[in-house]
Amino acid sequence: MLTIGLDVGGTSVRAGVVTGDGEVLDTVRAATPGGVAALEDAICGAIADLAARHPVTAVGLAVAGFVAADRRTVLFAPHLAWRRAPVAERVARRVGLPVVLEHDANAAAFAEYRFGAARGARVAVLVALGTGIGGALLVDGVLFRGAHGVAPELGHLRLVPDGRPCPCGRAGCWERYCSGTALATTAVELLARYPGSSTVLAREVVGNGRVVTGRRVAGAARDGDPVARRALADLARWLGDGLALVADVYDPEVVVVGGGVSESAPLFLDDARERYASVMTGAGHRPPARIRTAQLGDDAGLVGAAVLARESSTRTP
Template sequence: MVFPWIGPMVTVGVDVGGTSVRAGVVDKYGEVLDTARAPTPGDERALEDTIVTVVSELAARHRVRAAGLAVAGFVANDRRSVMFAPHLAWRHAPVADRIAERVGVPVVLEHDANAAALAEYRFGAARGCRVAVLVAIGTGIGAGLLLDGKVFRGANGVAPELGHLRLVPDGRPCSCGKAGCWERYCSGTALAATAIELMGRHPGQSTVLARVAGDEGSITGRRVAGAARDGDVVAQRAMAELARWLGEGLSMVADIYDPEVIVIAGGVSQSAPLFLDDAREHYRSMITGAGYRPLARIRTAQLGDDAGLVGAASLARDVVAVRPHPSR
C-alpha cells in the first residue's frame, strides 16, 4: 500500500514556458525529487487546467505545502498576477489566486529569469554573492538581478529587461518594436540569423550548414552550434560573433550593476565551451576602467533547465514559512 503523505513536506515549482509546462517537487536543499510535464496550451483556461493537472499529479504522490510558478512574462510586484506574457495567454490575470483556489495550497508567481537567479543564488553558481546577475540566453535574453539575496524587480515588477538594451543603432528589428536589441545579436535566434547572413556573404565556405540551407527554418541556433563543433567555418564565425556581442553586453551590465558574479543560463549556455572564453576576453576589454577594477566572475549555471522551477519552489517555501498552511 502507498502512503503519499509519509515523508518530508515539499513544495512544487512550475516552469511555465511557451512550449511546455514543467513541474517538479523540490526539497529544502534544492533537489528535484519528482517531475511532471505537459505541452503549453494557447488558451488561458486550458493553460490553467494544465498547471492544475501537473501540480495535482505531484501532490498525489508527495506532501505538497505550496506551489510557485516561474512565468515567462511580466509579473506584478505582489507576485499574484501576470500583467503580460508574450508567449502565453495571460493579460492582467490574477493567476496565483485562481490556481491556489483549485489546487488547495498557497501559490506564488515569479518571472522565470528571477526564479532561476534565486535558485542559482541559493543552490548554485551565485551562492553567497552579494550582487549577482543572471543572463538567460535562449530564444531571446531574460535576466535577473539579486541584491543581498533578494530579487530586484523595479518599481513595477518588470526589471531588468537586459535583452532589450540597444547595442546596435539601426540594427536588426526586434519583436519589442525597437531595433538593435542585445538579444537580436546574442541568442539562439540571433545565432541562426548571423549564420544565414554569413552564408550569404561567403557562399561556398560552409561544409555542414550548406547541406540543410535549402530547408526553410532548418538553420537553428542548436544546429549552428553543432556545426561549429564539427568544424564548419561559417558556424564558427557565427559563434565568434555571438561571443563578441555577449562580451560587449556583459560589459554594459557590469558597468551598470558592478556584480560579483554573472551567471550565464538558458539553452545557449549548453554550448558555452564554444564561446564563453572569447566572450570573457571581449568583456575584459570593453568594460569601463579595464585593468583598474575588479571583474565579475562569469560562470555558467549549475542547475541547468531546472533552475526556474527550483527557484519558484524555493519562493513557495518562503511563503509557507511566513504563512503556514494547515496539514492535510
C-alpha cells in the first residue's frame, strides 16, 4: 500500500512515494511559488507526476502552518499564502485521492518516532530548523495537537522582547534567531558590523552579489570563515536557550533536532547542548533531555505525512 507524502515549506515543495516501512521510492521537488493558485497547482502537479508512475492510495500534506483539528483546513501559514483555506478538499477534488493535512513538524516527529531518532521515547519533542522553526510533541507515540489543532507552535515563542520582526506579526520570536533564515540574517548583520573580518563569506556572497543563505553561511563556516563561525555560535546559543524553555514546559526524554539546518549540526549542536544544560531550570539537579539529530533528514516530513495518510485512509469506512 503506497501513499504520497508532501512537505510543503516556505522554500520548497517536496513529494515522495512512501511504503509502509517508511522507504521513499520516488521523489519530485519544486520551489514554493507565491499565491494560493500557483501553490496548489505545484502540489497537484507533483501528486499527478508521482501517481502516474505508482499505484498510490492516499496523500498526506505536511504544511508549515496552523492546521485545524479536523486536519482539513490550513488556518494560517506565516511563510505560505493560505488563510483559512480548505486545502485538503480542494486538492482531493483535483487529484481524485483522499488527502490529509498535518503540521510539517508533527509529520516529521511522527516519522522519527516510527523509524528514527525518537523511536521508543515516552515523551519526545522535535524542533525542526528550516526557513523558520517547527515544533512537535509526542506522548507515548501520540501527537499532541492542542485544543484547536495548532500546538505546539514553538517557533513563535518570544525569546527577545522588541527583537527582530517576524512574519507572524510579532517580534523577537525564537525562529528569528535560530533557523536557516536567522543564520543568514545574523551573518549579514555581522558583515556590516565588522567589515573586512570575513574572507570566505565575503568573497562567496558579497563579492559576487549573491544572496546570503543559511546554507552558504554553513559552508563558509566549514571553510573557517570567522564571521560565519560567529553566526553559527550565535545560533547555538539561541538554540540552547530555546530548548531550555521547552524542557521547562514538557520535560522531554529526547529532543530531535531536524530540518535543513540540522545537516550542519556538527558545527553547532555540541555548543547548543552545553548552553541548554547550563541554563535549564534546575541545571545539575535534574536529568537533561537527550538531544539528537533527526535520522530521516529532509525526508522526515513527507514520510510522516505519507504514513499518517495511510493510517487515516485505512480507518475510513
